[in-house]
Amino acid sequence: MNVAFSALLVFLLLLPGFLFRTYFKRAEKVVLDIKPFGQAAIDAFLAALVLDLAWVWGAALVTSYRVNFNALLTLVAGDKSTNLDGAIAAVAADPWHPGIFFASLYAFAILAGFGSRYAVTRWRLDRRGAPLANFFRFDTPWYYLFTGYDRATPPDGVAIGAVVCLGSTAYLYTGVLIEYFLDEQGQLNRLVLASAARRPLSDDQTSGGGAGQENPIIDEERFYPIEGDYFVLRYSEVLTLNVRYLDLSG
Template structure:
């Protein structure tokens, strides 16, 4: 009794769904997908079913071939004689079957990648968008926080200012700079941020109270030399994110 062939056939049939699901997701965790096993399989089976339905309809037009359910059932059979007859039938149409699966695998990789680019480009995954809950990448919270992807295109921030408190020699120090890029680790946690135009000050030099003499930011802050400042998230105590949009003043010349 040959059980290797049915297992291989099932793998080939379900593989497009797993490829599609992986390419469509924007996930910050790369070490292991901890989604419930039933959810992963259900999504992959659903995507595989829709992909095969679309490709079977396309193959009938392009290749002039139609799906033969009996041959598939015979391939999944455990009887060697039945498998042999089905294998001979597959060999007779090997050309179009190979083209079917190769094109399906390529499409399962390319189409969701394109769909993800369109979703991000037109911000269809915003929390306030009509179809936001459907298109939203729920496994990428840092992406939405540190890119301003939840804003409409016309309201998107021109830059993002990050303020972080770091403990240095048992003293809290505030760093402020413009976010250039950020990186997450394999577990999906924020690993480090690259800032530009960074200034720092100790927290004891905080803004004066209403009764204290005023002090400008230039007196309380001093610039940090360098082109790019790398701030590790594991060393920060608190983090503040400010979205800045540059607009023209009314009546400005």
């Protein structure tokens, strides 16, 4: 037996961890994973170890099936083992039980990933300030920021203020955030705003009131509405970004 079979068997044993991690992780928009491969592999290995042992224990608890660890280790060792022929014969004599074991293990890993993510989100275990927030928190910083996830009560909306330079003039753009998009590296790419408006930032210097006392969404005297249903703002052109959570109940 060549090394490829041993590698395949190791992959089958580690696959539950990758499945669990894939379906547990909350992906931010189109970004599938922005973690370094080494860290992702460690996470998957630890998850696979827990899932494999749990499924072996569960199979022994509810069925008469017992995993033959001697045969398993022999197959993983490959040509270096003297009991290789016996291990292959044991699997060939009963291929259904190993097949059912792995198939059910993969289904369990997927369900466990979905269930764990639902539990974390349902009880907001990843909200900043929760006891285990650092452990459960997903790698989705823009999601947490633009949804106001860490607030005690969800906001009714999110207002965006962005400073953009056009030529030699700096403009302040405002609007209600409708959608946002990321690039392949997980960096913010575009913001889609409704009720967009803009004004020159130099108006702050001539205004009698403080710039921080205004409401940029309704200050029609100083802001010029932008025609159109939606305004797309490229993040690469933004100098500074302000996020304001709206509460319409007050």
